[in-house]
Amino acid sequence: MAESEISSRLAAVRDRIRAACLATGRDPREVNLLAVSKTKPAAMVVEAMDCGQHDFGENYLQEAIDKIESVPTSVCWHFVGAIQSNKTRQIAVNFDWAHAVSSEKVARRLGAQRPAGRAPLKALIQVNISAETSKSGVSPDQAPILARAIAGFEGIEVCGLMAIPAPDPNEAVRRRAFSQLRALRDSIRDDNMPEFTELSMGMTDDLELAVAEGATWVRIGTAIFGNRG
Numbered sequence: 001m002a003e004s005e006i007s008s009r010l011a012a013v014r015d016r017i018r019a020a021c022l023a024t025g026r027d028p029r030e031v032n033l034l035a036v037s038k039t040k041p042a043a044m045v046v047e048a049m050d051c052g053q054h055d056f057g058e059n060y061l062q063e064a065i066d067k068i069e070s071v072p073t074s075v076c077w078h079f080v081g082a083i084q085s086n087k088t089r090q091i092a093v094n095f096d097w098a099h100a101v102s103s104e105k106v107a108r109r110l111g112a113q114r115p116a117g118r119a120p121l122k123a124l125i126q127v128n129i130s131a132e133t134s135k136s137g138v139s140p141d142q143a144p145i146l147a148r149a150i151a152g153f154e155g156i157e158v159c160g161l162m163a164i165p166a167p168d169p170n171e172a173v174r175r176r177a178f179s180q181l182r183a184l185r186d187s188i189r190d191d192n193m194p195e196f197t198e199l200s201m202g203m204t205d206d207l208e209l210a211v212a213e214g215a216t217w218v219r220i221g222t223a224i225f226g227n228r229g
């Protein structure tokens, strides 16, 4: 895809978010756009940045680090992939958000390895909302326990939940997964964790459903950068 298309694709995604907000009575400023640039070259990130895009998501650590080093430092990097405990240091040093935290051990390491003087790493707990045996993420029952544990760690700030619902041809089923994630976020937040506000959910194919159910971050790759390999 030509880099010059990124500008119009980004505008189209922002329009989709705005329309979904209007349709459901939300303020578009509540929904943040995370541009997922995995497998795409740094030049495309710079192009999107020049169009005002501030947050970028990556999934493969080594590829991400090479890209981060060649892009101006004003952008904010989010690690959206699953996190192995031997990779926590590089994530704590190179990223400001981790969207798929799913164990106390990983969270503790991320916090301990966050460089002194930097703001705490912002963490979202990945929830296996569709109860798929193959997917990563904690069960809904475990999420409040993990949230409380992370809240006691230095160097890391637990901010909310993330999920990737199972693909399902039935829109109502997909929407219900988003709605369940929101209810879980609400119950954790309302149990004396007022900063637990974020909901990272919705990708290219389902951003409208996710916005309708309260997403505060939508993670969009294909609609901005084109198909991946």
Ligand SMILES: *Cc1c(COP(=O)(O)O)cnc(C)c1O
Binding pocket: 036, 038, 059, 080, 081, 164, 203, 204, 205, 219, 220, 221, 222, 223
């Ligand atoms: C790749 C990826 C996305 C973006 O998906 P698209 O369907 O291309 O928008 C979002 N979230 C995660 C965790 C991803 O790995």
